[in-house]
Amino acid sequence: MMFWYGHGVSGWGWFAVSAGMIVFWALIITLAVMLFRYLNSPREDTHAHTTAASTPEDILRKRLARGEIDEEEYRHRLSTLHAGPLSKT
Structure with missing residues (x-):
């Protein structure tokens, strides 16, 4: 019990x-x-706008298209890219 x-x-x-x-x-x-x-879940690439396949010219064109730089700055930077690396003297 x-x-x-x-x-x-x-x-x-x-x-x-x-x-x-x-x-x-x-x-x-x-x-x-x-x-x-x-x-x-799908992953977002945080560096999608600057992939390894993008050339410097492509990046400049995209910046110009987005309005980050004006045409004068675009042409200046483009000519600098085509001039080659700067030499240290």
Whole structure:
């Protein structure tokens, strides 16, 4: 008779264990879904406008088209590029 009254878990204890188990599995499933979505999401290239295939002339043309530089500065920089590297004297 002592077993039934002194050593059992009450109704609130069963509720707490059940609710805790539901919360635990909900967190595990949520983390798994978030990890799956993160690993399968497309990545944006942060350097898309200056790829390795872009030449200096292409970059200058794009800057002129975006309005970052005016035509005079474009021509000056373009002639500097075509003149070659500066020599140190």
